[in-house]
Each structure stands twice: as C-alpha cells, then as structure tokens.
Amino acid sequence: MNLKARNYVENHKKVAVDTLSARTALLSDKGVDEAAMRRDPSIRKIKATIRKANFRLASIAAQEKLNVERLQDRERKTAEKNAAPEAPAVKKGKEDAVRKEKKDKKKKMAV
Numbered sequence: 001m002n003l004k005a006r007n008y009v010e011n012h013k014k015v016a017v018d019t020l021s022a023r024t025a026l027l028s029d030k031g032v033d034e035a036a037m038r039r040d041p042s043i044r045k046i047k048a049t050i051r052k053a054n055f056r057l058a059s060i061a062a063q064e065k066l067n068v069e070r071l072q073d074r075e076r077k078t079a080e081k082n083a084a085p086e087a088p089a090v091k092k093g094k095e096d097a098v099r100k101e102k103k104d105k106k107k108k109m110a111v
Helices: 003-030 034-039 041-083 093-110
Strands: none
Touching: 003 034, 003 041, 034 041
C-alpha cells in the first residue's frame, strides 16, 4: 500500500464510520430490530468499507515499521563501518622476497 495514501484511507474510514452511525440511527428511529440492521445491505456495505480501510491502514503501518527497521540497520552498519579501524596493510616485503627466490631458482635451473 502506498504510504502517502494514509491520509486518504483514514478519511475514507472516518466517512464510513459517520455514515454507519447515521444509518444505524435512522434504522433504529424507524424501529428496526438489531437482526434486521445486520442484514441491511447498506450497513453491510459500509462495514465492508471500514474493514478494507482497517486492512489498508494495517498494511501501511507494517510497511512503515519495516522502513524504520531498514533505516536503523543501515545506520548501524554505517556506524560499525566508521567505528572499525582500518585493517593494517599487509607487508609485501616477505612475499616479494619469496617470489624473488623462486625466480632466481628457476633462472638457475634454466641455465
């Protein structure tokens, strides 16, 4: 779900809740019992809209939580990288000496 859509989804939910309360008030003024209100198509549709909005808001909250965790991980990794001392450079003197010896041996054998 688009994180920027949070305001729109909240507005849709608020409108649906207001519509639901108005519809239930209208039906109760008419004297409709609770079971008939639950079967009313308008109320069922409004409740479905509220369920969808709740699901979308939960999805947005989960995505925001994931984004926060990713940001914290990234900050932690950069802090570790900056805090860790640089690895000492490997001295090539010994390696170069070994290579030179091997080359010398090959030259002597070739001659």
